[in-house]
Amino acid sequence: MAPNASDDSATAADAEELRAARRRKAARYVVPATVVGVAAATIGLVPALADSGDPDLPKISAQELVEKIAASDVQQLSGTVKITTDLGLPDLGGLANSLGSAAGPSGSGDGSSADPSAKLTELASGTHTLRVAADGENKQKVSLLEDAAEYSLIHNGKDVWGYDSKSNSVFHTTASEREGKQKDELPATPKDLAEDALKAADKTTSITVEGTAQVAGRDAYRLVIKPKDENTTVGQITVAVDAKTGLPLKFTLTPASGGAAVVDAGFTQVSFARPAASTFDFTPPKGAKVEEGDAGDASKAPGHAEDFGKEQRKHLDKGSAELGKNGPEGLNVIGDGWDSIATFDTGGKGVPSGSEVGGDAGSFLDSLGDKVSGKFGEGTVFKTRLINALITDDGKVYVGAVTKDALVKAADAGK
Known part of the structure; x- marks a missing residue:
């Protein structure tokens, strides 16, 4: 007895769906592997990129x-x-x-x-x-x-x-x-x-x-x-x-x-x-x-x-008062822990403005600094994403892994 045509169609459809499923499954592995391979060849970090998943480890305090x-x-x-x-x-x-x-x-x-x-x-x-x-x-x-x-x-x-x-x-x-x-x-x-x-x-x-x-x-x-x-x-x-x-x-x-x-x-x-x-x-x-x-x-x-x-690194150490042994003469540390601030007096004037310096160096100074004022007088805060430093116009320096406001507060307290 000849097979039913509809059965043939169903069988063919099932086979095609199976092949498609296999292709999709293969793509899930091939595509990420290709992307990772290109990235690895670019930056030379194959072992790092090959890591995946969080290992199941014994609990530890x-x-x-x-x-x-x-x-x-x-x-x-x-x-x-x-x-x-x-x-x-x-x-x-x-x-x-x-x-x-x-x-x-x-x-x-x-x-x-x-x-x-x-x-x-x-x-x-x-x-x-x-x-x-x-x-x-x-x-x-x-x-x-x-x-x-x-x-x-x-x-x-x-x-x-x-x-x-x-x-x-x-x-x-x-x-x-x-x-x-x-x-x-x-x-x-x-x-x-x-x-x-x-x-x-x-x-x-x-x-x-x-x-x-x-x-x-x-x-x-x-x-x-x-x-x-x-x-x-x-x-x-x-x-x-x-x-x-x-x-x-x-x-x-x-x-x-x-x-x-x-x-x-x-x-x-x-x-x-x-x-x-x-x-x-x-x-x-x-x-x-x-x-x-x-x-x-x-x-x-x-x-x-x-x-x-x-x-x-020095501000990660709660014993940063030790800086005084090797730092500028007269260096002191205000506070301790993460918000400690190192301070010293340069004995000179503050940082000149960008207009005073001129050229690329002047532009660089202006891009780094923010003018601030307070009870201490006036000064410039030089900032990074971690370390900030306030240099007052009379030559005092306050530096730490702290906010600009914390530096100004420390300078005010030092007056």
């Missing part, structure tokens, strides 16, 4: 997680760190070009472009990719990847080398016993930043565990640090903590004003295997200009705990 960070003792690692800093500064435009020309070809004045201090300011804005490696206290390496060039800082035993491939210049110094410690020589990793933030954990701070995340292929807890002070410009800090090792894998600081993070530093690749010994070997290339530095210069390494993000 904030106190336990903080203790886990403190107990973390990772001695060997290698990986890639992406650091983005967005203080909201205006484009320097012609001013930057003028400064660059005045500084010479390397942009570092008379010094070597391989001197670590010459590279510090580059990490204060924009997005940068670092390759890092460590093998105990005496072997670390960090490489700042640039367009068609690379800057490397290598610590191997008593030697510290800086090498700038663009200018083929080398900076060499020796590390003292103190500077040879791993905590002083590693770059500004999420661990460095997280430990400083946790120092502000007092009655002015809320610390909670808010879910989980996956960073660089690792399961992590999300530790959230929120200031209770209303005058601070810090919104919150989120630290992704490796569930197994306790190592902070990602650090994100968002401002109270909202928007993009001010500081976002995280691993996109990480391995806890011992790096090859050759990773830390360095011999100056043929024809390279070698500059010898003082032993003390080794502490100027990019991301050193006392240098990288200095203005941001």
